[in-house]
Amino acid sequence: MSVSVIKPDGSRQSIPDDILDALRVQLRGPLQSADEAAAEPRPTWNAMHTDRETLTARCSGTADVLDAVNFARDNGLLLGVRGGGHSVAGLSAVRDGMLIDLSDMRGVQVDPVRRLAHVQGGALLGDVAARHRRSAWPPRWVGCPRRGSPG
Numbered sequence: 562m563s564v565s566v567i568k569p570d571g572s573r574q575s576i577p578d579d580i581l582d583a584l585r586v587q588l589r590g591p592l593q594s595a596d597e598a599a600a601e602p603r604p605t606w607n608a609m610h611t612d613r614e615t616l617t618a619r620c621s622g623t624a625d626v627l628d629a630v631n632f633a634r635d636n637g638l639l640l641g642v643r644g645g646g647h648s649v650a651g652l653s654a655v656r657d658g659m660l661i662d663l664s665d666m667r668g669v670q671v672d673p674v675r676r677l678a679h680v681q682g683g684a685l686l687g688d689v690a691a692r693h694r695r696s697a698w699p700p701r702w703v704g705c706p707r708r709g710s711p712g
């Protein structure tokens with residue numbers, strides 16, 4: 562069964578199953594259709610925004626992100642990125658397009674000597690603060706721990 566997505570020029574396009582299956586094989590994380598994503602809701606912070614994506618790539622690492630971006634470009638799809646899903650303006654979703662969902666990528670590494678933090682795209686501020694607290698380089702901000710760090 563194919564899925565119907567909207568392209569940046571507003572036209573619709575059908576993506577056949579074999580093309581989706583090829584992407585599924587490439588990705589380590591799951592590729593979810595709208596129905597599958599709805600069965601396992603990961604709600605955005607602002608419930609006013611009801612946009613739903615047709616395809617969600619729940620990336621498990623950088624290679625998945627690369628594959629998802631290449632797939633969206635090759636197929637001319639509208640693409641959205643979701644970090645912590647906390648956008649007030651509803652930018653954590655893309656209507657009828659493809660979403661790169663980073664919420665399974667929450668790794669944080671802190672190097673207190675070089676005062677450098679490596680933060681994956683789905684890490685929440687609470688993740689970053691928790692890692693900092695265990696280092697000799699304490700966090701310098703106070704804020705909502707559920708907010709994403711990249712957005």
Ligand SMILES: Cc1cc2nc3c(=O)[nH]c(=O)nc-3n(C[C@H](O)[C@H](O)[C@H](O)COP(=O)(O)OP(=O)(O)OC[C@H]3O[C@@H](n4cnc5c(N)ncnc54)[C@H](O)[C@@H]3O)c2cc1C
Nearest residue numbers: 642643644645646647648649652653682705708709711712
């Ligand atoms: C209760 C509340 C309190 C807040 N307090 C503050 C505050 O004190 N200070 C402040 O500055 N802001 C604050 N904000 C605003 C918040 O920081 C922004 O909405 C921020 O964008 C949320 O990041 P996110 O990753 O959770 O959001 P998301 O919705 O996941 O992302 C927001 C935008 O960034 C893009 N994006 C996400 N990850 C990436 C990535 N890896 N690469 C490229 N683009 C990406 C998304 O596509 C989207 O357009 C607050 C918001 C709320 C709801």
